[in-house]
Amino acid sequence: MDRPSIMMSHTICGPETTISTRVEDGREGRDGKPSVGLVYRNLLAKQGYPPPDPEMSTTWTLFSSSVEKYPGNRMLGWRKFVDGKVGPYIWKTYKEVYDEVLHVGSALRASGVEPGCRVGIYGANCLQWVMAMEASGAHSLVCVPLYDTLDYAIDDFEIKKRPNQI
Numbered sequence: 001m002d003r004p005s006i007m008m009s010h011t012i013c014g015p016e017t018t019i020s021t022r023v024e025d026g027r028e029g030r031d032g033k034p035s036v037g038l039v040y041r042n043l044l045a046k047q048g049y050p051p052p053d054p055e056m057s058t059t060w061t062l063f064s065s066s067v068e069k070y071p072g073n074r075m076l077g078w079r080k081f082v083d084g085k086v087g088p089y090i091w092k093t094y095k096e097v098y099d100e101v102l103h104v105g106s107a108l109r110a111s112g113v114e115p116g117c118r119v120g121i122y123g124a125n126c127l128q129w130v131m132a133m134e135a136s137g138a139h140s141l142v143c144v145p146l147y148d149t150l151d152y153a154i155d156d157f158e159i160k161k162r163p164n165q166i
Helices: 059-069 094-110 127-138 152-161
Strands: 005-008 020-024 039-042 074-082 085-093 118-123 142-147
Touching: 059 094, 059 127, 074 094, 074 127, 085 094, 094 127, 118 127, 127 142
Parallel strands: 118 142
Antiparallel strands: 005 074, 020 039, 074 085
């Protein structure tokens, strides 16, 4: 199946770029406890994580503040398949994603969902999925991921366990 791949721009690094550092060695399993692998952290958090910003209380405030700070930066990228081969990345900026998220959110609300309602989002990991999730957050909707990689019985169980409005 020709499905575009997705990449968040902040995960990109070249071979000469180091973005993490080892902060703890791995440990062998003992006394019935499992082994633990090496622990790495972002270089900016080498000495521990900074306290959370009290202004960032929701995923929407985090996303919208990122749009304000970095509107022209690349946010979501995908690659088209051409003749069975992947092409170069095509990017949407934070502002472009934000504008589309507002449209998706408006469509969700126009369908009758209210803040607090559950919205089931079914599909592959792709930029449209990320935008639907952000649109849910924009309107205080609860995003319930339904994955295309899981058995239908599991998705059916999730839907029955937590009924979705849409």
